[in-house]
Amino acid sequence: MKRLFNGRPSTVRAVTRVAAGRGVRDRFVRDRVVRGRFVRGTVGAIVLAGAALGGTAVPAAAAAGEYVALGDSMASGPLIPNITGPVGCGRSTHNYAHELASRLGAALRDVTCSGAKTTHMTQPQSTSVGGVDTGTVPPQLDALTASTTLVTLTIGGNDVGLVGIAQDCATLDPTATPCKGEFEDQVAQRTRDFGPKLSAVLDGIRARSPKARIVVTGYGLYIKQNGCWPVQPVLPTDANFLQGSVNAMNDVIRRETTAHGGTYIDLVTPSAGHDACQSASKRWVEGYVPVHSAAPLHPNAQGEAAYAAVIGGVLGA
DSSP, X not given: OOOHHHHOHHXXXXXHOOSSSSSXXXXXXXXXXXXXXXXXXXXXXXXXXXXXXXXXXXOOOGGGOEEEEEESHHHHOTTSSOBOSOGGGTOBTTSHHHHHXXXXXXXXXXXXXTTOOGGGGTSOEEEEETTEEEEEXXXXXXXXXXXXXXXXXXXXXXXXXXXXXXXXXXXXXXXXXXSHHHHHHXXXXXXXXXXXXXXHHHHHHHHHOTTOEEEEEOOOOOSOTTOOTTTSOSXXXXXXXXXXXXXXXXXXXXXXXXXXXXXXXXXXXXXXXXXXXXXXXXXXXXXSSOSSSSOTTSBOHHHHHXXXXXXXXXXXX
Protein backbone atom coordinates (compact mmCIF):
# COMPACT_ATOMS: atom_id res chain seq x y z
CA MET A 1 0.00 0.00 0.00
CA LYS A 2 1.47 3.33 -1.07
CA ARG A 3 1.06 6.07 1.45
CA LEU A 4 1.90 9.71 1.72
CA PHE A 5 5.45 10.71 0.78
CA ASN A 6 7.02 7.58 -0.66
CA GLY A 7 4.98 5.24 1.47
CA ARG A 8 6.18 6.58 4.79
CA PRO A 9 3.14 6.73 7.06
CA SER A 10 5.44 7.28 10.04
CA THR A 11 6.30 10.68 8.58
CA VAL A 12 2.62 11.48 8.25
CA ARG A 13 2.13 10.59 11.89
CA ALA A 14 4.81 13.05 12.84
CA VAL A 15 2.85 15.71 10.99
CA THR A 16 -0.63 14.98 12.17
CA ARG A 17 -0.77 12.78 15.26
CA VAL A 18 -2.41 14.99 17.83
CA ALA A 19 -3.80 14.07 21.21
CA ALA A 20 -3.76 10.32 20.77
CA GLY A 21 -2.23 9.74 24.16
CA ARG A 22 1.15 8.25 23.23
CA GLY A 23 3.61 11.06 23.92
CA VAL A 24 4.08 14.55 22.62
CA ARG A 25 4.00 13.56 18.98
CA ASP A 26 0.49 12.36 19.75
CA ARG A 27 -0.50 15.74 21.14
CA PHE A 28 1.11 18.51 19.16
CA VAL A 29 2.23 18.95 15.59
CA ARG A 30 5.95 18.53 15.05
CA ASP A 31 6.13 19.04 11.28
CA ARG A 32 4.44 20.94 8.49
CA VAL A 33 4.03 19.91 4.88
CA VAL A 34 5.23 22.66 2.51
CA ARG A 35 5.00 21.95 -1.25
CA GLY A 36 5.38 18.26 -0.62
CA ARG A 37 8.35 18.60 1.73
CA PHE A 38 8.55 18.33 5.51
CA VAL A 39 9.98 21.10 7.62
CA ARG A 40 10.89 20.15 11.13
CA GLY A 41 9.57 22.38 13.88
CA THR A 42 9.76 22.63 17.63
CA VAL A 43 6.19 22.77 18.78
CA GLY A 44 6.93 22.15 22.42
CA ALA A 45 8.44 25.62 22.70
CA ILE A 46 5.38 27.13 21.01
CA VAL A 47 3.03 25.35 23.36
CA LEU A 48 5.04 26.32 26.42
CA ALA A 49 5.11 29.92 25.25
CA GLY A 50 1.35 29.82 24.79
CA ALA A 51 0.95 28.52 28.31
CA ALA A 52 2.99 31.39 29.66
CA LEU A 53 0.77 33.87 27.84
CA GLY A 54 -2.51 32.22 28.72
CA GLY A 55 -3.97 32.66 32.17
CA THR A 56 -6.49 30.70 34.17
CA ALA A 57 -10.01 31.64 33.17
CA VAL A 58 -11.90 33.68 35.75
CA PRO A 59 -15.06 31.83 36.80
CA ALA A 60 -18.36 33.51 36.04
CA ALA A 61 -20.94 34.14 38.74
CA ALA A 62 -21.52 30.97 40.72
CA ALA A 63 -25.20 31.83 40.99
CA ALA A 64 -25.60 30.72 37.38
CA GLY A 65 -24.52 27.18 38.25
CA GLU A 66 -21.47 24.99 38.55
CA TYR A 67 -20.29 23.67 35.19
CA VAL A 68 -17.66 20.93 34.74
CA ALA A 69 -16.22 20.20 31.29
CA LEU A 70 -14.83 16.72 30.62
CA GLY A 71 -13.25 15.27 27.52
CA ASP A 72 -10.41 14.87 25.06
CA SER A 73 -8.61 17.18 22.63
CA MET A 74 -11.74 17.85 20.59
CA ALA A 75 -13.00 19.61 23.71
CA SER A 76 -9.72 20.98 25.08
CA GLY A 77 -8.73 22.82 21.89
CA PRO A 78 -4.95 22.17 21.60
CA LEU A 79 -2.86 24.89 19.93
CA ILE A 80 -5.75 27.37 20.01
CA PRO A 81 -4.48 30.43 21.93
CA ASN A 82 -4.31 30.80 24.86
CA ILE A 83 -3.27 27.73 26.82
CA THR A 84 -4.51 27.42 30.38
CA GLY A 85 -4.11 24.76 33.04
CA PRO A 86 -1.67 21.84 32.68
CA VAL A 87 0.36 22.49 29.55
CA GLY A 88 0.31 18.85 28.52
CA CYS A 89 -3.48 18.95 28.21
CA GLY A 90 -3.42 21.64 25.53
CA ARG A 91 -6.43 23.29 27.12
CA SER A 92 -7.47 26.54 25.42
CA THR A 93 -9.28 29.52 26.92
CA HIS A 94 -11.28 29.53 23.68
CA ASN A 95 -12.47 25.95 23.68
CA TYR A 96 -16.19 25.31 23.63
CA ALA A 97 -16.39 24.96 27.41
CA HIS A 98 -15.05 28.46 28.03
CA GLU A 99 -17.26 29.91 25.30
CA LEU A 100 -20.30 28.10 26.68
CA ALA A 101 -19.61 29.13 30.27
CA SER A 102 -19.50 32.73 29.12
CA ARG A 103 -22.87 32.34 27.41
CA LEU A 104 -24.41 30.70 30.47
CA GLY A 105 -22.75 32.89 33.08
CA ALA A 106 -21.68 29.70 34.83
CA ALA A 107 -18.70 28.94 37.06
CA LEU A 108 -16.52 26.65 34.94
CA ARG A 109 -14.14 23.92 35.98
CA ASP A 110 -12.50 22.72 32.76
CA VAL A 111 -10.56 19.46 33.09
CA THR A 112 -10.53 18.45 29.43
CA CYS A 113 -7.19 17.03 28.30
CA SER A 114 -5.62 16.06 24.99
CA GLY A 115 -5.15 12.34 24.67
CA ALA A 116 -7.88 11.47 27.14
CA LYS A 117 -9.72 8.18 26.81
CA THR A 118 -12.64 6.85 28.78
CA THR A 119 -10.02 5.27 31.08
CA HIS A 120 -8.85 8.72 32.13
CA MET A 121 -12.23 9.64 33.50
CA THR A 122 -11.47 7.45 36.51
CA GLN A 123 -7.68 7.04 36.31
CA PRO A 124 -4.81 9.59 36.24
CA GLN A 125 -3.42 10.64 32.87
CA SER A 126 0.28 11.24 32.16
CA THR A 127 1.11 14.21 29.92
CA SER A 128 4.21 15.44 28.11
CA VAL A 129 5.34 18.21 25.75
CA GLY A 130 8.37 18.13 23.50
CA GLY A 131 9.46 14.83 24.99
CA VAL A 132 9.46 16.41 28.44
CA ASP A 133 7.26 14.88 31.10
CA THR A 134 4.77 17.51 32.22
CA GLY A 135 3.30 15.46 35.01
CA THR A 136 0.10 13.64 35.70
CA VAL A 137 -3.39 15.05 35.85
CA PRO A 138 -6.05 13.60 38.16
CA PRO A 139 -8.96 11.51 36.92
CA GLN A 140 -11.39 13.90 35.26
CA LEU A 141 -14.39 12.73 37.26
CA ASP A 142 -12.62 13.97 40.39
CA ALA A 143 -13.73 17.46 39.33
CA LEU A 144 -17.38 16.58 39.88
CA THR A 145 -19.25 17.38 43.08
CA ALA A 146 -22.75 16.96 44.41
CA SER A 147 -23.37 20.64 43.63
CA THR A 148 -22.39 20.39 39.95
CA THR A 149 -25.33 21.50 37.83
CA LEU A 150 -23.99 20.98 34.28
CA VAL A 151 -21.53 18.48 32.82
CA THR A 152 -20.37 18.41 29.21
CA LEU A 153 -18.47 15.43 27.83
CA THR A 154 -16.69 14.78 24.54
CA ILE A 155 -14.94 11.41 24.51
CA GLY A 156 -14.38 8.39 22.27
CA GLY A 157 -12.05 9.50 19.50
CA ASN A 158 -8.97 8.16 21.25
CA ASP A 159 -10.72 4.97 22.32
CA VAL A 160 -11.52 4.22 18.68
CA GLY A 161 -8.21 5.64 17.43
CA LEU A 162 -9.59 7.60 14.52
CA VAL A 163 -6.91 10.30 14.31
CA GLY A 164 -4.14 7.73 14.02
CA ILE A 165 -6.02 5.85 11.32
CA ALA A 166 -6.65 9.08 9.42
CA GLN A 167 -2.89 9.66 9.42
CA ASP A 168 -2.21 6.21 8.04
CA CYS A 169 -4.77 6.76 5.29
CA ALA A 170 -3.11 9.93 3.97
CA THR A 171 -1.63 9.69 0.48
CA LEU A 172 -0.65 11.98 -2.38
CA ASP A 173 -0.70 9.05 -4.82
CA PRO A 174 -4.00 8.89 -6.75
CA THR A 175 -3.29 5.25 -7.64
CA ALA A 176 -2.79 4.14 -4.03
CA THR A 177 -4.90 1.34 -2.60
CA PRO A 178 -7.62 2.73 -0.33
CA CYS A 179 -6.91 2.05 3.35
CA LYS A 180 -10.51 1.21 4.22
CA GLY A 181 -9.96 -2.52 3.87
CA GLU A 182 -6.99 -2.42 6.20
CA PHE A 183 -8.75 -0.68 9.07
CA GLU A 184 -12.51 -1.13 8.89
CA ASP A 185 -12.67 -4.31 10.98
CA GLN A 186 -10.59 -2.93 13.85
CA VAL A 187 -12.51 0.34 13.82
CA ALA A 188 -15.78 -1.55 13.98
CA GLN A 189 -14.54 -3.64 16.91
CA ARG A 190 -13.19 -0.64 18.80
CA THR A 191 -16.47 1.17 18.26
CA ARG A 192 -18.38 -1.78 19.72
CA ASP A 193 -16.00 -1.92 22.68
CA PHE A 194 -16.45 1.81 23.27
CA GLY A 195 -20.15 1.54 24.13
CA PRO A 196 -19.79 -0.18 27.53
CA LYS A 197 -16.88 2.10 28.42
CA LEU A 198 -18.97 5.19 27.77
CA SER A 199 -21.85 3.67 29.72
CA ALA A 200 -19.60 3.27 32.75
CA VAL A 201 -18.41 6.88 32.45
CA LEU A 202 -21.99 8.16 32.36
CA ASP A 203 -22.85 6.06 35.41
CA GLY A 204 -19.85 7.58 37.19
CA ILE A 205 -20.93 11.12 36.35
CA ARG A 206 -24.45 10.52 37.62
CA ALA A 207 -23.18 8.96 40.85
CA ARG A 208 -20.96 11.95 41.63
CA SER A 209 -23.31 14.68 40.44
CA PRO A 210 -26.88 13.41 40.79
CA LYS A 211 -28.47 16.81 40.12
CA ALA A 212 -26.40 17.70 37.06
CA ARG A 213 -27.64 17.94 33.52
CA ILE A 214 -25.34 15.71 31.48
CA VAL A 215 -24.65 16.91 27.94
CA VAL A 216 -22.60 14.67 25.65
CA THR A 217 -21.45 15.86 22.26
CA GLY A 218 -20.79 13.79 19.23
CA TYR A 219 -17.94 14.62 16.89
CA GLY A 220 -18.39 16.92 13.92
CA LEU A 221 -18.10 16.74 10.15
CA TYR A 222 -14.41 16.48 9.35
CA ILE A 223 -14.47 15.83 5.62
CA LYS A 224 -17.28 16.05 3.10
CA GLN A 225 -18.56 13.13 1.04
CA ASN A 226 -15.85 11.87 -1.33
CA GLY A 227 -13.36 14.27 0.23
CA CYS A 228 -11.34 16.81 -1.73
CA TRP A 229 -8.11 15.05 -2.71
CA PRO A 230 -5.41 16.35 -2.94
CA VAL A 231 -6.42 19.40 -0.85
CA GLN A 232 -6.87 16.90 1.95
CA PRO A 233 -4.73 13.85 1.06
CA VAL A 234 -7.25 11.05 1.44
CA LEU A 235 -8.84 9.18 -1.44
CA PRO A 236 -12.62 9.47 -1.91
CA THR A 237 -13.25 5.94 -0.62
CA ASP A 238 -11.19 6.63 2.48
CA ALA A 239 -12.77 10.03 3.10
CA ASN A 240 -16.16 8.34 3.23
CA PHE A 241 -14.78 5.54 5.42
CA LEU A 242 -13.25 7.98 7.91
CA GLN A 243 -16.30 10.19 8.24
CA GLY A 244 -18.51 7.11 8.29
CA SER A 245 -16.46 5.83 11.22
CA VAL A 246 -17.01 9.13 13.03
CA ASN A 247 -20.72 8.82 12.36
CA ALA A 248 -20.80 5.24 13.69
CA MET A 249 -19.05 6.37 16.87
CA ASN A 250 -21.57 9.19 17.17
CA ASP A 251 -24.38 6.63 16.97
CA VAL A 252 -22.91 4.86 20.00
CA ILE A 253 -22.55 8.15 21.86
CA ARG A 254 -26.16 9.10 21.11
CA ARG A 255 -27.48 5.69 22.13
CA GLU A 256 -25.61 5.55 25.44
CA THR A 257 -26.34 9.17 26.29
CA THR A 258 -30.05 8.73 25.71
CA ALA A 259 -30.12 5.49 27.69
CA HIS A 260 -28.56 7.29 30.66
CA GLY A 261 -30.96 10.23 30.58
CA GLY A 262 -28.45 12.67 29.15
CA THR A 263 -28.69 15.19 26.34
CA TYR A 264 -26.94 14.27 23.09
CA ILE A 265 -25.61 17.08 20.89
CA ASP A 266 -25.32 16.39 17.17
CA LEU A 267 -22.37 18.33 15.73
CA VAL A 268 -22.36 16.76 12.26
CA THR A 269 -25.50 18.47 10.96
CA PRO A 270 -24.53 22.04 11.93
CA SER A 271 -21.00 21.38 10.61
CA ALA A 272 -22.20 20.96 7.03
CA GLY A 273 -20.25 23.34 4.83
CA HIS A 274 -17.57 23.81 7.49
CA ASP A 275 -15.41 20.70 7.06
CA ALA A 276 -11.67 20.62 6.31
CA CYS A 277 -12.31 20.85 2.56
CA GLN A 278 -13.72 24.35 2.88
CA SER A 279 -11.91 27.66 2.62
CA ALA A 280 -10.00 28.96 5.63
CA SER A 281 -12.79 31.40 6.50
CA LYS A 282 -15.46 28.67 6.50
CA ARG A 283 -13.82 25.65 8.06
CA TRP A 284 -14.48 24.70 11.67
CA VAL A 285 -11.92 21.90 11.66
CA GLU A 286 -8.38 21.85 10.37
CA GLY A 287 -7.04 19.40 7.83
CA TYR A 288 -3.70 17.64 7.74
CA VAL A 289 -1.87 20.97 7.56
CA PRO A 290 -3.64 23.62 9.64
CA VAL A 291 -4.28 27.08 8.26
CA HIS A 292 -5.27 28.41 11.68
CA SER A 293 -3.68 28.09 15.13
CA ALA A 294 -5.12 24.69 15.94
CA ALA A 295 -4.11 21.05 15.83
CA PRO A 296 -4.46 19.04 12.62
CA LEU A 297 -7.74 17.14 12.26
CA HIS A 298 -9.16 19.08 15.20
CA PRO A 299 -11.54 22.02 15.65
CA ASN A 300 -10.16 25.54 15.36
CA ALA A 301 -11.30 28.53 17.40
CA GLN A 302 -14.16 29.21 15.00
CA GLY A 303 -15.29 25.61 15.35
CA GLU A 304 -15.10 25.61 19.14
CA ALA A 305 -17.16 28.81 19.24
CA ALA A 306 -19.69 27.30 16.84
CA TYR A 307 -19.98 24.16 18.97
CA ALA A 308 -20.59 26.35 22.02
CA ALA A 309 -23.37 28.12 20.14
CA VAL A 310 -24.98 24.80 19.19
CA ILE A 311 -24.82 23.50 22.76
CA GLY A 312 -25.97 26.84 24.13
CA GLY A 313 -28.94 26.77 21.80
CA VAL A 314 -30.02 23.41 23.18
CA LEU A 315 -29.57 24.72 26.73
CA GLY A 316 -31.46 27.91 25.97
CA ALA A 317 -28.44 30.22 26.23
